[in-house]
Amino acid sequence: MDTLIDKCIILICCSITLIDGSISVLPVYVFVTAFGISCLNTYFDQSKVTVLTGCFYLLLCFLVPPFCLLLPLIFYDFFTRKFWYLSVIGVAACLRYLTIDFQPMHLSILVYFLLSFLLCYRTDTFQKLSHQLKISRDNSRELNLLLENKNKDLLEKQDYEIHLATLKERNRIAREIHDNVGHMLSRSILQTGALLAVNKDNNLKAPLLSVKDTLSSAMDSIRESVHDLHDDSIDLYDTIRTILKDYKTYETTFEYDMSDNIPRNVKYCLIMLIKEGLSNIVKHSDASHIVILVREHPSFFQIQISDNGNPLCKASASHGIGLENMQERVQALHGTFRTSIDNGFKIFASIPKNT
Structure with a gap:
């Protein structure tokens, strides 16, 4: 937006020099050409486009010197891209035009060159400061979020x-x-x-x-x-971690997301399920990885015990006394109990709250 405002200011100032009182279409051609090239450079915002359009306009300035009257508008894109060599060529074309058709009013082109440079410098400085401000603001927000997370972790740990x-x-x-x-x-x-x-x-x-x-x-x-x-006084998390210490020969993944207020009967049920499930893995599975998920939802508790053993090895364990005891314990709490053979053996149980 700042770049468009700067170009509008330069365009208005340079357009004044086109008014000479004569009836001619040349000023219209100059205005339309310079305006169109400036719009292309702004729209594409690429160095190659700026070089091509700039060289084309400089060629017009040498062939038709009055095109130099709107050269400060093109210079703004040169200054933005820091194409100083094109700027030097443009100044040479402008001096040539002044020697060919010198008029006191045309000297204002040099002033507009300076105005174009100052506006470009001001906008570039402002954009850099704005970018630094955004980076500082984002870093500050990130630090605040990190501090909030750390404080939250500390409070939870406490x-x-x-x-x-x-x-x-x-x-x-x-x-x-x-x-x-x-x-x-x-x-x-x-x-x-x-x-x-x-x-x-x-x-x-x-x-x-x-x-x-x-x-x-x-x-x-x-x-x-x-x-x-x-x-x-039984801590369910520590109890499960203690149970898993006896299964160090297996790679274990344990995910726990439960509140502190767990009914006593639910605690004993979950502990029994884990003990019996791990015992079944040792007896009937060739698994090397055990996954235990214990989660609390708004209306029920959930546990899943799975392994990566061969399903064929699990077929004989899908209907045993241990699984029947697990099912009876879960059903006594009005829960649901399921097993499945899918890339290993899985035990899934959910227990509703307020049982």
Whole structure:
């Protein structure tokens, strides 16, 4: 757009020198030719086109000197492409025209040469600065995006570490309750039973039985609480990674995309599926690569276990007790279970949420 504005300014200024008051079609030819060549150079924006059209117009300037009156418009393309040799030839053609037909008004052509150069220099400088500004802006945006991604990764890592620390603390509390409180309650129950065995006073028998029942009830409650703490403290990702450590002889690909709030029964189901699936691969497959995908969707959980083993080797394993147990475990959670033989053996299961 800046280049078009510059050319319009030069064209208007040079057109003034064409007005001489005589009735002639030559100024029209000069105007149309210079305007057409300038439009071609702007449209194609190629060095070869500028050289060809420029040489053609310079030839016209030597053959028909009045064409020099609009030479500053052509010079703008020379300056843009830095064709200084063509500019020198154009200046020579202009000086020749001034010596042949000198008029004071024609001296303004030299001023328009300078104007063409200044406008070209200004536009070129502005475009370079604009390009640098865009590069700086893009780099700044890229850096901001990188920083945002890094901050997001740090926050996710921090949240995961907090979650993992919470699970470890739950495990520690469960062990403490089991080892200390559980043992003391067990000892108290045994001591109460011993007192009942040696007691000869019938008046104390009922209170001792009541104490024993209370201790047994407390023991059951603590046992359930410990089991709940332990079950909730299971980290599915770490558990799967730990299972895969026993299969280092295989090339494994593990993709995990699950939230932290996974129901306990779903965790145990997925862990069982992975253990049984890996066991089947070891027993019935000649695979070398195992792929495990565990994903959470808005309405269901999904798991896929596949390998690159020979399908013929898998045919005998497509209907086994292990697969039946896997299917029963998934169906107990109202899920779907499928297997397929396609470039290896695949196990696919989906479990709906809120089961």
